[in-house]
Amino acid sequence: MQTLHVDADTWMHRISPRLKLGVLAVLGVVLFLTDSIALLGLAIVIGALLYFRTGLPAGEALKRLRPILLSIAIVALFGLVFNPPHVAIVTTLRLVALVLFAATVTATTSIAAFMDEITALAAPLERLGLLRAADIGLAIGLVVRFVPEILDRYSAIREAHEARGIRIRVATTLVPLIILTLRDADNIAAAIDARGIRRH
Secondary structure, eight states: OOOSOOOOOOHHHHSOHHHHHHHHHHHHHHHHHOOOHHHHHHHHHHHHHHHTTSSOOHHHHHHHHHHHHHHHHHHHHHHHHHSOHHHHHHHHHHHHHHHHHHHHHHHTSOHHHHHHHHHHHHHHHHHTTSOOHHHHHHHHHHHHHHHHHHHHHHHHHHHHHHHTTOOOOHHHHHHHHHHHHHHHHHHHHHHHHHTTTTOO
16 A cells, blocks of 8 residues: 655654644634635645645645645535635635645654554543544544555546546446445455454
């Protein structure tokens, strides 16, 4: 499996994962509390500066963002149709800024660090008997690890369609993508159970 983590030694990599996750949470709240286009635009500039200093080559950095930015563009188009222009622009800017900050945190934090921090944060809920903190950490870690794998698989399906001259449609790409992803999920679940990781 691939990972979204970038193996580098920048100042952002050296910041505590807990601090980065905390700042990301606060930024998420702040972004959704402001309607100022100027402030949201400034947030995007800062987020872009941080993201492109994570150690990724510019081409690879843009490639990672392309799918989510395409999704945001579709949301923006629907927003312009159903909402006033100001609301649609603000919503789009919020999402872009949040994506840039989240991508920066993901690129500068290892999966193991993510899992450790999520597990620690969920520990109080475990003491209340609501859940198992380790299971939450494992789930978050697997989700983060699956993202690049799913994107690569989608690219492979598209390339296979293009090579065969088949028109690329949602139905013909989404169905095999879901099937392959679920098959991998079953295999990983079986491996986890075989190792007794989730055994009480």
